[in-house]
Amino acid sequence: AQSVDQPDAHVTLYEGASLELRCSYSYSAAPYLFWYVQYPGQSLQFLLKYITGDAVVKGTKGFEAEFRKSNSSFNLKKSPAHWSDSAKYFCALEEAGGNNKLTFGQGTVLSVIP
Amino acid sequence: ETAVFQTPNYHVTQVGNEVSFNCKQTLGHDTMYWYKQDSKKLLKIMFSYNNKQLIVNETVPRRFSPQSSDKAHLNLRIKSVEPEDSAVYLCASSQQGTEVFFGKGTRLTVV
Numbered sequence: 211a212q213s214v215d216q217p218d219a220h221v222t223l224y225e226g227a228s229l230e231l232r233c234s235y236s237y238s239a240a241p242y243l244f245w246y247v248q249y250p251g252q253s254l255q256f257l258l259k260y261i262t263g264d265a266v267v268k269g270t271k272g273f274e275a276e277f278r279k280s281n282s283s284f285n286l287k288k289s290p291a292h293w294s295d296s297a298k299y300f301c302a303l304e305e306a307g308g309n310n311k312l313t314f315g316q317g318t319v320l321s322v323i324p
Numbered sequence: 325e326t327a328v329f330q331t332p333n334y335h336v337t338q339v340g341n342e343v344s345f346n347c348k349q350t351l352g353h354d355t356m357y358w359y360k361q362d363s364k365k366l367l368k369i370m371f372s373y374n375n376k377q378l379i380v381n382e383t384v385p386r387r388f389s390p391q392s393s394d395k396a397h398l399n400l401r402i403k404s405v406e407p408e409d410s411a412v413y414l415c416a417s418s419q420q421g422t423e424v425f426f427g428k429g430t431r432l433t434v435v
Contacts, residue, residue: 244423253328254414254426298365310355310418311379314367 212237214303216315224323228289231318233301234282242304243284244312245275249297257299260284271295293324327351328427330415336433337405344391345400345430347415354419356398358390361412361429370413373398402432410434 213236223229235241245257258269260277268274275286284301298319302312328349337343349356355374361367371390372379378390387406391399402409412429 246426251428253428256423256425259423300367310420310424311357311369311372312367312424313369317365317367 212241212303212305212313214301214313214315216299216301216318218318219316220319220321222321222323223291225293226290229287229291229295229320229322231286231299231301231320233284233286233315235284235301235303236282237303237305239306241306243275243277244302244304245269245273245284245286246300246302246314247271247297248300248317254300257286291320291322293322296320296322328415328417328425330413330427330430332430333428334431334433336435338435339406340404343402343405343432345413345415345432347398347400347427349396349415349417349425351417351425352396352419353417353422353425354395355417356392356395357416357418357424358398358400359414359416359426361414363411367414370400371398405432405434407434 215234243260246254248254257273258267260267265277273288277284298317300317301315331346357372358370370384375395387403389401410433412431414429415427416424418424
């Protein structure tokens, strides 16, 4: 069975710094990978997805993520971080074939200090 | 811009009661889902449904059941709620090839 791991429950940094949120996955085939963000009191919002091709994918709000097959990771990055990026971020995996059923990681709470 | 609408936003009920949550999507998607987000904010899929197939996560208790009148609506009914059902229930929809769009959730508190 597939799984997604986000090892950092909380990440705190100062505005202007570079952020990187870690995500690793376990899946026997080539996965589809996603990042979603959840602001307090709001629904999950799509940031970006990796299906195939280039290792770095760009998304909304200035975020990008790098797919590394060698260590089964899909880390989210942004530079510089802004205080408005403070939210909870979820990495998710969809089985190859696109059935749209997502397996989520535990989430990482990002706090950006102004 | 939210295009998956859930009601109510909050619901408090007693153990043993029946509750029903509504969900409507205006995106024209053909597949809808219910996810459960527990107190630790862990997200787990409960059901996926299109007009052809209902897929139930095997870990979902039988007291939970999805109800659909058409492809734009997927309600969630819980017969005889239990304390561990306290959570946020997220409705979502998608179309083949698109990302999944989520509603704002319904927070259920069982007392």
